[in-house]
Amino acid sequence: MNLIFKNAAIIDRNSPYNGKSADIQVQDGIITKIGSITEVSGHEVIELPGLHISGGWFDTSVSFGEPGFEDRETIANGLYVAAKSGFTDVAVQPNGIPVADKQADIAFLKSKAQGHATSLHPIGALTKGSEGKDIAELFDMKNAGAVAFGDYNKPIADANLLKIALQYAQDFDALIIAFSQDDKIKGKGVVHEGKISTRLGLKGIPPIAEELQVARNLLLLEYTGGKMHIPTITTSKSVQLIQEAKAKGLQVTCSVAVHNLVLTDEVLTGFDTRYKVLPPLRTEVERNALIEGVSDGTIDIITSDHNPVDIENKKMEFDLAKDGTIGLETAFGALMGVLPADTIVEKFTAAKRIFNIDAPAIAEGEKASFTLFTTQGSRIFTNRDILSKSKNTAFLGRELIGKVYGIYNNGKLILNK
Structure with a gap:
């Protein structure tokens, strides 16, 4: 052509x-x-x-369902949606059935993505079955094409396991993704802990549930060396901790989800489960701190954190509904309301360097x-604009x-x- x-x-x-x-x-x-x-x-x-025209955009956190949840999304349709949304590359989370924790699982994902305009880059599970107990076959998965290793939206409670993973990964220059959340402090929380959660009678997730784990993971990184990526941070303290770690020279990067840059927990007043995400939407103060972190370079990446959920798991009581929103289709247009275009492009393209993916210049x-x-x-986003098989978007009508x-x-x- x-x-x-x-x-x-x-x-x-x-x-x-x-x-x-x-x-x-x-x-x-x-x-x-x-x-x-x-x-x-x-x-x-x-x-x-x-x-x-800019260099091709890269989304570092996308869930497609397949294998195991094809009713939510397939690889073929997911890559089509990504292409229509401006993404030449996507990193796919290992949260299918089976969890992508072996060389054969990575090879399957790569083979299913052949022939598409958008390139798929698998993330391998850090632990077997993403159960947080034993380290998965990281070296074999990297040889098969995995670009990083992490358990999607699951923290590693065992600090020694994460320490060993960081040490081992240095042998083959692998990137470790450390989702940061203290599950004991989170407890049964479903939204940000604050005035809105109290008013609605919903159990809250305090910011310290994230911040304690960020601090612990950064201390582990300082001890072991290696490369760590902390995904989808949501608080001002997390931004500060990562900024301080970078100043020390640690090889740490981080991302923020589009919805946490655009929305706050004020949207929860109608108990609409489309806004139930993990980590949760927080306050305007925290949102502004995230915007500042993006602008000053502390936050390296913006991701859609695209996570299709079937209607049966969203149209139910708020406490019981699954976390997640689709976000590929709305990522650019939603961000344009809070950030300049050149900043958005930078945060959509810088991730290629971090994940060691080819990024040819426009030359x-x-x-x-x-x-x-x-x-x-501008336009209002409606149901007719949704290309994903699942319709759980937090940006409907915006x-x-x-x-x-x-x-x-x-x-x-x-x-x-």
Whole structure:
């Protein structure tokens, strides 16, 4: 497929054309020319209003259900949704049945993703069955294509197990994902502990449930060395702890979920289970601290934390409903209400370096792998806009700013109409 993208505003810090508008010619998957380009025989011209092009976006936390929960989402449809949402790459969590804790499980995920525009990068379980008892086959899984190791939304209660995992992973330069939550303090909590939880009569999850575990995990990292990623933080103290750890020179990175940057626990007043997520939505004070952490570089990555849940597990009592919201389709438009476009792009692309994934620059001679979008316009997100098989979105009825046009990756162009 040979293409010419006309009059594109380029956002790519690694490109000599960053901040400039130009035409981009792509031939056989390679960028052959950037500049003013007239129509070339055998090339399709792509001209879109307010077109911006950046390096391909990468979502570091996506759940697709398959294998085991195909009713929630399949790999094929999940990758289609990701492409339509602007993501050239996604890291898939190991929370299917069986849990992806062996070389064969990683190979299965990779094989199911072949031929798609969006590339799938499996995360291997850190412990066997994600049960937190024994370390899984990390080295074999890395050889099969796993990009990191962690148990999705499950903390490692055994500090010695995490210590050994961090030490072992250094032998093959692996990234350890340490979800940070003290389950004893969380208890039966389902929402942020505060005024809203008290008013609603719902059991709360205090910020210290996260912060104690962040502090412990950072102390372990300081002792062992290695590389640690702390996903989906939600509190100002967590931001501060990670900032201090980075100042010490520790190899630690962290992410925040889109919904924690945009929403607060004020939305819970109607007991709508679409807003039941883990970690929970917190206060406006904490939300602002997360925004500041993104802006000053403490928070490295923004993730959709896309987690499809079937209706049977969402349309029920709040205490019993499963945690999770889908987020791929709304990630960019929701963030545009709270962050500038260049910051969003940076947080969607910087993760490739952290997870050791190829990130070609927008430059002549490089592989063409980029996201197409505009910052213009706005719309209300409705049920008709949901591409995922599950419909549990926290952003239904909300205004989204700008629009994702699609992606070009793996020699394939995926565009929204």
